[in-house]
Amino acid sequence: MPQDTAPVLVTGATSKQGGATTRALLAAGVPVRALVRDVATDRARALEALGVELVTGRTMVLAMPRRRTRSST
Numbered sequence: 001m002p003q004d005t006a007p008v009l010v011t012g013a014t015s016k017q018g019g020a021t022t023r024a025l026l027a028a029g030v031p032v033r034a035l036v037r038d039v040a041t042d043r044a045r046a047l048e049a050l051g052v053e054l055v056t057g058r059t060m061v062l063a064m065p066r067r068r069t070r071s072s073t
Contacts, residue, residue: 008032010022010032010035014036031053033053034047038056
């Protein structure tokens with residue numbers, strides 16, 4: 001893979017699945033940027049030690065509004 005490849009953003013990189021994805025990308029020579037809530041955690045620091053660029057942030061899940069229905073009686 002070329003050295004000038006843009007980093008791949010991984011959310012959840014400190015979790016089991018996201019961590020596995022991050023390690024696989026690094027092993028393939030792909031630079032990784034990880035979205036983490038807190039860069040001071042042990043898991044985030046371990047990623048940084050592997051060469052991962054850490055970005056502080058958080059994703060938000062917006063629930064779809066539910067339409068209220070009236071029960072028929």
